Each structure stands twice: as structure tokens, then as C-alpha cells.
Amino acid sequence: MKPRAVVFAYHNVGVRCLQVLLARGVDVALVVTHEDSASENIWFGSVAQVAAEHGIETIMPADPKASELQAKIASIGPDFIFSFYYRHMLPVSLLALARRGAYNMHGSLLPKYRGRVPTNWAVINGETESGATLHEMLAKPDAGAIVAQTPVPILPDDTAAMVFDKTVVAAEQTLWRVLPALLAGEAPRLPNDLAAGSYYGGRKPEDGRIDWSQSAPRVYNLIRAVAPPYPGAFTDIDSNRFIVARARLVPETGAPGISAERLGDLRRLPIGLSVADNALFGVCGNGRVIAIHELRHRVLNADAQPVGEERAVDPAEFGRIIQSSRHS
CATH class of the missing domain: 3.10.25.10 (Formyl transferase, C-terminal domain)
Incomplete structure (x- = not known):
């Protein structure tokens, strides 16, 4: 029987990681994404479009804490919940509905650059390396055990958009590489030492x-x-x-x-x-x-x-x- 998943996803990382799950044979029962904002420059791919092309039910709730959403996910009974660049924190009560775990793809090499827009902050701070990390989700953002990560270089003249393109590929590679072990219950759980890392907020x-x-x-x-x-x-x-x-x-x-x-x-x-x-x-x-x-x-x-x-x-x-x- 195929493992069943509910996927919260947005942006290019959401597109590529959703496609990895489908390519690896995961039964994605529901996709939760965002409505595109009229005030935002939408330069990235559409998770909703990918889901529609595969006949996957897609919803766009304003609040992921809504009781109706939790009831819907409970009725699905997912083995896994994944979050791929979804823009809201998911409540612990929702994460607990995944029988075999809830996992997030973050755009940095955790524990560095927990929080918002990690790629932009890494470039602002003159970093020479970033990457993507798949980790367990907890109540605290980007704080769960690390499952896998892939580094990417930040070259001296790279813009954040260039680094983000590399991060999208790193996220895809990370999930593709570790997913068989995750589905088999054999994935590593590496320490995410928050004291050795950093946290950054959003930017305006x-x-x-x-x-x-x-x-x-x-x-x-x-x-x-x-x-x-x-x-x-x-x-x-x-x-x-x-x-x-x-x-x-x-x-x-x-x-x-x-x-x-x-x-x-x-x-x-x-x-x-x-x-x-x-x-x-x-x-x-x-x-x-x-x-x-x-x-x-x-x-x-x-x-x-x-x-x-x-x-x-x-x-x-x-x-x-x-x-x-x-x-x-």
C-alpha cells in the first residue's frame, strides 16, 4: 500500500518537492497552498497547477489552524505531512495527525538561518554557502531533527535569485535522496543544535x-x-x-x-x-x-x-x- 501524504506547499520549492513525492510513488491525498496575492510579483511556479494536472484535490485556507482543515486532514489519515515553502506555521495539533511524522523543507543549512527568507539574509550577510534542509516539524520553527541537507555555493556576484534557483535544486535533490529511507522508516535524525545557529525574521x-x-x-x-x-x-x-x-x-x-x-x-x-x-x-x-x-x-x-x-x-x-x- 502506498504511503499517504498531505502536502502544504508554495513557490518553486513546493512545485519541485511535490513532483518528487509523486515520482517516488507517494499517494498525495491533499495539497494545501496559498492564493496568489495581487500585490506580489508572482515570478515562480504554481503548486496548484501541478496538483490540478495530477488530479489532486487542492485547497487554499486562509488559516491553517482552522478546525475544518484539521478535521479534513484527520479524515484522510495521512502517514506523512510535508511542508514545502508553505508560508504559515502549522499547529502541533495538526502535525500530530501524521502517523509517521511531519517534515519541512527549509532553505538553509540548519541550524543556520532559521526563520524567514533565509536566502536573502545569507546574501546580505556575505555568506559563501547556503543550501536546503529537510527536518522534522515541531512547535518551534525550523527546530526539529535534521533528516538530510544539501549545500550550495554562493558566489561573490550571485544575487539572491540565483542562489534561490540553486536552493530549489538542492531541495529536490535532498528529498529525492532521502525519501526512500524516510518511507522505509530508516531515515537519520541528526541533531539540530539551535545554540549553534541563528534566527532571522521577514523583510519588507x-x-x-x-x-x-x-x-x-x-x-x-x-x-x-x-x-x-x-x-x-x-x-x-x-x-x-x-x-x-x-x-x-x-x-x-x-x-x-x-x-x-x-x-x-x-x-x-x-x-x-x-x-x-x-x-x-x-x-x-x-x-x-x-x-x-x-x-x-x-x-x-x-x-x-x-x-x-x-x-x-x-x-x-x-x-x-x-x-x-x-x-x-
């Missing part, structure tokens, strides 16, 4: 505001961590918001097209965004320079909130916007 678009007085590596890490499809790192000048969509930290020895002599001139520019030789640069508090390869613009209203369409601007247009703003 406002957290992408650039403080140019910080060191260039810190500013560059922020730019990488929230680059599109995330909201982006930004700086406000008068009634204009400029979002740094693509950039590169200029090495202290210079770079192609930027000689050591020219780099010295750039370092003497004021802190913040500047145009030099028809190119955009950000000068940081430690004197180092970030080359801006794509800059986007939005107008700010009287409440300093962005309005209207976001659009790319070149160095010449950036200069015109600044000049016009300061003479208006």
Missing part, C-alpha cells in the same frame, strides 16, 4: 534602502540580496526613487575599462550615486566604488511613496532627472 521592501555611508561590500551584498525579482535596493533623491537592479563591486585594483587612475578619480566623488564619463557609479563610505549596470526610476508622491511605472534610466537621463528635480 523598505529594508532595501541603501545607506551609502556603509562599506561597499555591505552595500553590494544588499543590492545582490534584493535584486529583481525582489523589490530592489534603492536610494531616494528629492522626489525620485532610484532602484539599483544590476551592479558590480569594483575591485580595489580596478576593472576592465576602469584603470587605477580613473578609480582614484571615482573615489573622490561624493558618497552616493554619481555619473562619470557617461557611466553610473555608487560611492560608499569606505571610498570603494560600485559600478551600476542597470538603474530604475520611480517618482515619489508627497508622502514619499513611489507611484507610477518603474522604468530603466541611462546615465544621461539620470542626470537630467536630478537637474530637473533640483531646479523645480
Whole structure:
């Protein structure tokens, strides 16, 4: 008899891990997912669509603590409950309905980066490695025993989106590799030493505001961590918001097209965004320079909130916007 599971899932990790369960012959009796938010940039795959293609019943409750949901899952009598990037904590009473255990796929190498948006935080903090961890679910988030994990590298110029793509693959590989042992009741239970780890909360678009007085590596890490499809790192000048969509930290020895002599001139520019030789640069508090390869613009209203369409601007247009703003 096939093992029966209820799956809570969303986003690309949810898509791929659901597909792994199906490929391994698990009877997925119910998929619980989220409705896409009209205010969110939906750049990822649809768990609901995958479930529909396989004829799996799918529901989107607003509250996973609802008694109706628990009654429905109890009637299914699942062997396993899985959570793959589902955005709500599941109550212990619900987890207890899984006869053989409840497991979550987390986007970090636990115990590091427990909590929200671990990939973005890892890039912000300049980490060189992240990954995916399958672990038992408890009342406390990301605190249960580790079943399996797979590391991925974070390269110096990787954006969070690039790292997340690697994490999706790592999650798929982790589940594929350990699932036979899990179904057979032979999976390991490795310690998840919370004292040796870290916990981070969620992030808001406002957290992408650039403080140019910080060191260039810190500013560059922020730019990488929230680059599109995330909201982006930004700086406000008068009634204009400029979002740094693509950039590169200029090495202290210079770079192609930027000689050591020219780099010295750039370092003497004021802190913040500047145009030099028809190119955009950000000068940081430690004197180092970030080359801006794509800059986007939005107008700010009287409440300093962005309005209207976001659009790319070149160095010449950036200069015109600044000049016009300061003479208006």
C-alpha cells in the first residue's frame, strides 16, 4: 500500500518537492497552498497547477489552524505531512495527525538561518554557502531533527535569485535522496543544535534602502540580496526613487575599462550615486566604488511613496532627472 501524504506547499520549492513525492510513488491525498496575492510579483511556479494536472484535490485556507482543515486532514489519515515553502506555521495539533511524522523543507543549512527568507539574509550577510534542509516539524520553527541537507555555493556576484534557483535544486535533490529511507522508516535524525545557529525574521521592501555611508561590500551584498525579482535596493533623491537592479563591486585594483587612475578619480566623488564619463557609479563610505549596470526610476508622491511605472534610466537621463528635480 502506498504511503499517504498531505502536502502544504508554495513557490518553486513546493512545485519541485511535490513532483518528487509523486515520482517516488507517494499517494498525495491533499495539497494545501496559498492564493496568489495581487500585490506580489508572482515570478515562480504554481503548486496548484501541478496538483490540478495530477488530479489532486487542492485547497487554499486562509488559516491553517482552522478546525475544518484539521478535521479534513484527520479524515484522510495521512502517514506523512510535508511542508514545502508553505508560508504559515502549522499547529502541533495538526502535525500530530501524521502517523509517521511531519517534515519541512527549509532553505538553509540548519541550524543556520532559521526563520524567514533565509536566502536573502545569507546574501546580505556575505555568506559563501547556503543550501536546503529537510527536518522534522515541531512547535518551534525550523527546530526539529535534521533528516538530510544539501549545500550550495554562493558566489561573490550571485544575487539572491540565483542562489534561490540553486536552493530549489538542492531541495529536490535532498528529498529525492532521502525519501526512500524516510518511507522505509530508516531515515537519520541528526541533531539540530539551535545554540549553534541563528534566527532571522521577514523583510519588507523598505529594508532595501541603501545607506551609502556603509562599506561597499555591505552595500553590494544588499543590492545582490534584493535584486529583481525582489523589490530592489534603492536610494531616494528629492522626489525620485532610484532602484539599483544590476551592479558590480569594483575591485580595489580596478576593472576592465576602469584603470587605477580613473578609480582614484571615482573615489573622490561624493558618497552616493554619481555619473562619470557617461557611466553610473555608487560611492560608499569606505571610498570603494560600485559600478551600476542597470538603474530604475520611480517618482515619489508627497508622502514619499513611489507611484507610477518603474522604468530603466541611462546615465544621461539620470542626470537630467536630478537637474530637473533640483531646479523645480
